[in-house]
Amino acid sequence: MPDKDHKCTCSEQPLVPKVVEVIDIIDRTPDVKSFFVRNVDGNGLPFQVDPGQCGMVSMPIGEAMISCTWQEEQEYLEFAIKRVGLLTDELHQIEIGQQIGVRGPYGNGFPVEACKGKDMVFIAGGIGLAPLRSFIKYCFKHREDYGKITILYGSRSQADLCFKEELFDLWPKESNTEVFVTIDNAEPDWNGHVGFVPAYLEELNPSSAGAVAVVCGPPIMIKFVLQSLEKMGYNDDQVITTLEMRMKCGIGKCGRCNIGSEFICLDGPVYYLKQLRDLPPEW
Numbered sequence: 072m073p074d075k076d077h078k079c080t081c082s083e084q085p086l087v088p089k090v091v092e093v094i095d096i097i098d099r100t101p102d103v104k105s106f107f108v109r110n111v112d113g114n115g116l117p118f119q120v121d122p123g124q125c126g127m128v129s130m131p132i133g134e135a136m137i138s139c140t141w142q143e144e145q146e147y148l149e150f151a152i153k154r155v156g157l158l159t160d161e162l163h164q165i166e167i168g169q170q171i172g173v174r175g176p177y178g179n180g181f182p183v184e185a186c187k188g189k190d191m192v193f194i195a196g197g198i199g200l201a202p203l204r205s206f207i208k209y210c211f212k213h214r215e216d217y218g219k220i221t222i223l224y225g226s227r228s229q230a231d232l233c234f235k236e237e238l239f240d241l242w243p244k245e246s247n248t249e250v251f252v253t254i255d256n257a258e259p260d261w262n263g264h265v266g267f268v269p270a271y272l273e274e275l276n277p278s279s280a281g282a283v284a285v286v287c288g289p290p291i292m293i294k295f296v297l298q299s300l301e302k303m304g305y306n307d308d309q310v311i312t313t314l315e316m317r318m319k320c321g322i323g324k325c326g327r328c329n330i331g332s333e334f335i336c337l338d339g340p341v342y343y344l345k346q347l348r349d350l351p352p353e354w
């Protein structure tokens with residue numbers, strides 16, 4: 072199995088998880104929960120993360136690569152986890168005070184420095200808002216470094232909208248910021264926009280001049296959003312996405328994440344569209 076140079080910043084036994092305590096759990100939607108963890112001795116974190124980096128979350132039945140939420144003061148790690156299978160079903164059963172394993176951080180993270188001075192257009196669907204939320208929080212923490220911020224988020228239904236407090240209360244209050252939310256189908260008590268993210272994006276048509284678009288969500292949404300962005304005049308070096316779903320071991324050992332010569336876990340998971348165009352079309 073190919074094994075690229077090990078570049079992660081984890082411990083010398085990179086596959087051995089550290090045991091952490093779950094100190095809080097928030098229900099985000101009927102099938103998404105945020106788990107907040109810290110070291111079992113109450114002192115600090117197993118690792119610090121940059122926006123867009125991931126961590127491996129484990130229980131005895133298995134492990135999964137999950138996006139970590141970047142925090143201004145990192146006193147805990149937050150993992151927003153959608154229930155999609157055996158492991159995540161188990162995770163959704165745990166309670167505050169229980170212990171789980173984590174290892175990381177993994178991945179290159181978002182190019183927060185390279186985006187300084189740009190207008191930022193964040194486009195997310197479903198749980199795809201979780202990684203983008205870290206970049207969004209980072210932009211608001213360093214507000215003067217970024218231009219206009221546009222956030223477009225969509226989910227299947229009202230019930231599936233993640234991070235509602237930020238979407239409807241906190242982020243719209245930020246300066247030079249617009250937040251747009253849509254759901255796929257009309258609901259009796261929903262007065263907001265109805266429709267799919269790519270069509271709404273074209274309707275809103277945020278200017279591509281001096282802008283960078285950051286996209287994360289279901290593959291079908293990403294596919295059509297990328298087409299919309301192209302129509303709207305965004306070049307491939309103005310579009311960023313993350314392929315974290317392809318990561319397994321996180322350290323270049325298992326070969327599950329490679330596309331062509333690229334190892335997503337070592338070289339990504341965050342890429343400019345320009346970089347992805349050079350890869351075989353498996354992404």
Ligand code: FES
Pocket residue numbers: 317318319320321322323324325326327328329334335336337
């Ligand atoms: S080689 Fe295992 S996730 Fe990349």
